[in-house]
Amino acid sequence: MNAYVGGDAAAFRALFERYAPVLLRVVRRNVGSQAEAEDVVQQAFLQMHRARADFRAGARLRPWLFTITLNLAREVHRRRGRRRETELDQPGAEPAIDAPPDIGEGDAETRKVRAALESLPAAQREVIVLHWLEGRPFPEVATIVGASVTAVKVRAHRGYERLRATLGRTRQEREE
Amino acid sequence: MTYDTRDSRAGDLAAAGRLASAGLELDAARNALLADGAPDAAALAGLFARVERDVAAERGARARLRALSASARVAIALAAVVLLVGLAGALGHGPPPTAQAALLMLLPAALLLATTVTALRPLQRPTLPAWRRRLADLVPFTVLLALCFAPDLIAQLRGDITVHAGASEALLGGRSCVVAGAAAATAAFILLRWLDRGTPGSTLAAIGAGALASSLTLWALCPSTAAEHLVVGHYGAALVFGAGALAVSAWLRRRVG
Numbered sequence: 001m002n003a004y005v006g007g008d009a010a011a012f013r014a015l016f017e018r019y020a021p022v023l024l025r026v027v028r029r030n031v032g033s034q035a036e037a038e039d040v041v042q043q044a045f046l047q048m049h050r051a052r053a054d055f056r057a058g059a060r061l062r063p064w065l066f067t068i069t070l071n072l073a074r075e076v077h078r079r080r081g082r083r084r085e086t087e088l089d090q091p092g093a094e095p096a097i098d099a100p101p102d103i104g105e106g107d108a109e110t111r112k113v114r115a116a117l118e119s120l121p122a123a124q125r126e127v128i129v130l131h132w133l134e135g136r137p138f139p140e141v142a143t144i145v146g147a148s149v150t151a152v153k154v155r156a157h158r159g160y161e162r163l164r165a166t167l168g169r170t171r172q173e174r175e176e
Numbered sequence: 177m178t179y180d181t182r183d184s185r186a187g188d189l190a191a192a193g194r195l196a197s198a199g200l201e202l203d204a205a206r207n208a209l210l211a212d213g214a215p216d217a218a219a220l221a222g223l224f225a226r227v228e229r230d231v232a233a234e235r236g237a238r239a240r241l242r243a244l245s246a247s248a249r250v251a252i253a254l255a256a257v258v259l260l261v262g263l264a265g266a267l268g269h270g271p272p273p274t275a276q277a278a279l280l281m282l283l284p285a286a287l288l289l290a291t292t293v294t295a296l297r298p299l300q301r302p303t304l305p306a307w308r309r310r311l312a313d314l315v316p317f318t319v320l321l322a323l324c325f326a327p328d329l330i331a332q333l334r335g336d337i338t339v340h341a342g343a344s345e346a347l348l349g350g351r352s353c354v355v356a357g358a359a360a361a362t363a364a365f366i367l368l369r370w371l372d373r374g375t376p377g378s379t380l381a382a383i384g385a386g387a388l389a390s391s392l393t394l395w396a397l398c399p400s401t402a403a404e405h406l407v408v409g410h411y412g413a414a415l416v417f418g419a420g421a422l423a424v425s426a427w428l429r430r431r432v433g
Binding site: 012013016020021024025029038041042043045046047049050051052053054064067068071072074075078110113114117132133145146147 | 234
């Protein structure tokens, strides 16, 4: 990032190659749609370019870039909520069914874990995705989502308990 | 093009380990999820092409303004409002530049600073909670309205005598203030939109900042302390501008999709 801020255009490609795959993975877990995830990541790199003057030399890029990306992902959820309200306001309109997230392929167990993850409240899902799937430590997760470490641990605990309850029920149903 | 898809697992996974006690193949599920989310090289190449196109389109004066640091952009916005208010003071019939007159402007000026910082809040900072955003959007209009009903305080701070106007005088005399105030607010709003990097939710904060800039400009420009005039003319300018900016923003959002 320091090289890019200093004017090295090739450094931008290197940054993209390094972070785009993990950002796509994280965002897709949050917004559920591959197309929207790509839009968010595209926006994130544009915002990173615009904000390069704000990047302090020697700072860690990962939390900085993750924060930008998750803020954009949250906007996707807000827009979905506004679209649903607008559709309901039309006279004679029937409640539109929000396009389900593309759960995708994979075996049944994987799909159930994915569905359980996507059923979590957004704040818990963000923390679980960063902590469980991406292996980020709690202090870094706290920096990215903009909460205290304690709040992040509480969200993680609740998220894991909900996943445990959901997936435990699923396994029990399967065994019966 | 090669992509780094290393799984860098670090940190405390004790909480996650409790899921394993439910008898689930947690690691297998996790690895399957990670593999499932891996994008293919063609998709990534296409995405990079789109990003390169976006970055290449960042040209011109607006792109240069947006690329400035967050603190520089806030400083430019505030300097522009100070110039606007100074110009209004030089051209208008507002109060003489005394310490008392400056005190009158203290609250809206402080609010303007806070609202400008919110409007230009960079994306790399965590989003404000929804309740704080709603509060930040409502406070400028609420405070401006409240100040309209303190004509005695305003007159005292300006060293004037409170004058009460009749309803017709307030309506007729307020028209020019509505026009001048709305113009000042629009100028401030446009500058803030130019400085904005596209942060979600910044439009409402920019509208609040525009209303405050309008108020400060009118107080430097207009000699009237009559409550009726302040409500119709000065607050009216903020409302007219706010309604217009919201309508245009909503229309643009629908047009862009």
